Amino acid sequence: MKKLIGYFAVLTILTSCTSQKMMSIYHTEGVEITKDSSGVDILNKYSTLRPVTTLHSSLSLCIAQELDNSPVVLSSENYLGSQRWPYWNMPNQQAITVNGGDTIKLVEGNHVVANAVVDYQYHAKYFISYTLTATRNQHDIGYLFSNIKQAQQYTGSVVNDGFENVKTLERYHPNLVIEALNNEVSKIQECLLRQ
Numbered sequence: 212m213k214k215l216i217g218y219f220a221v222l223t224i225l226t227s228c229t230s231q232k233m234m235s236i237y238h239t240e241g242v243e244i245t246k247d248s249s250g251v252d253i254l255n256k257y258s259t260l261r262p263v264t265t266l267h268s269s270l271s272l273c274i275a276q277e278l279d280n281s282p283v284v285l286s287s288e289n290y291l292g293s294q295r296w297p298y299w300n301m302p303n304q305q306a307i308t309v310n311g312g313d314t315i316k317l318v319e320g321n322h323v324v325a326n327a328v329v330d331y332q333y334h335a336k337y338f339i340s341y342t343l344t345a346t347r348n349q350h351d352i353g354y355l356f357s358n359i360k361q362a363q364q365y366t367g368s369v370v371n372d373g374f375e376n377v378k379t380l381e382r383y384h385p386n387l388v389i390e391a392l393n394n395e396v397s398k399i400q401e402c403l404l405r406q
Contacts, residue, residue, distance in 0.1 A: 236385040244379060253376040254385055257356040257392055263347075266403050270347050271318045273402035278327035278395060282311030283338045285362050287371040309362070309373055310340050321347040331391045333384055336364040339391055340374055345399070352403075354396050361388060 232252065236242060245255040286306040310328050317324040323345045330338050342358040360374035361383070377388050 231381055232379050233381045233385055236379050236389070239386075239389060242389065247376050251376075252379040254359050254379070254388065255357070257359065257389060259354050259393065259396060260351045261354065261396060261400050262351045263400070263403060264350070267405055268403050270321075270345055270352065270399075270403065271315060271323045273399050274323050274325050274343070274345060275315050277398040277402050278314050278325055278343070279329070280310065280312055280314040280325075280327045282308045283328055283330075283362075283364070284308050285338075285364055285366075285371045285373055287366040288368055305371070307371070307373065310338075316342075327395070329391050329395055330364075331384075331387050333387055337384070337387075338362050338364060338374070339377075339388055341392065343395070352400075354399075356392050359388065359392075 236254070237244060241258045242254065243256040243258075244252050247253050284306050285308075288305070310326075312326065314325050314327055315323065316326060323343075325343045325345070326340070327343060328338055328340045330336055339359065339361045341356045341360070344355040344357070346353040346355075359377055361377050362374040363371065365371075377383055377385055379385055
């Protein structure tokens with residue numbers, strides 16, 4: 212009986228450490244999920260339509276004003292020495308600067324293509340990089356986000372791997388990624404309607 216209780220205790224600990232798929236992301240309208248080269252489900256694209264009747268600004272102007280593609284700094288720390296000897300624990304911070312460049316990549320007809328970075332906070336700061344293709348239609352604007360990647364700003368003593376695909380597992384917060392992308396759309400929409 213004690214072995215059985217011990218087995219269930221170990222099983223509970225091991226299963227609580229694994230991250231489950233966020234099932235709600237599979238049912239989120241506009242989300243396209245695909246598999247990466249390892250066979251893991253990732254966010255591939257996200258699209259949304261927003262109605263618009265009267266524009267007071269151009270789409271490319273609002274995208275240039277409201278989106279940001281500034282470089283971001285990602286960092287981690289490597290400790291030298293032993294935890295038993297605190298005076299040997301001298302942090303060696305590793306930092307890399309990634310992304311950056313022009314926001315607007317292409318303006319052609321009713322289409323605007325842009326690269327940008329946005330962040331969100333969930334116990335730590337995360338950056339999301341993406342490509343946006345915005346298309347002005349007669350009564351709405353279509354927003355298509357692709358090349359969606361995310362990175363944690365500071366990873367402590369764990370190596371910072373930089374921008375990676377957004378997996379559908381709960382620990383990768385795909386719902387917060389979609390929320391951040393929707394906030395980007397809202398900023399553009401507000402700019403378009405501003406007088």
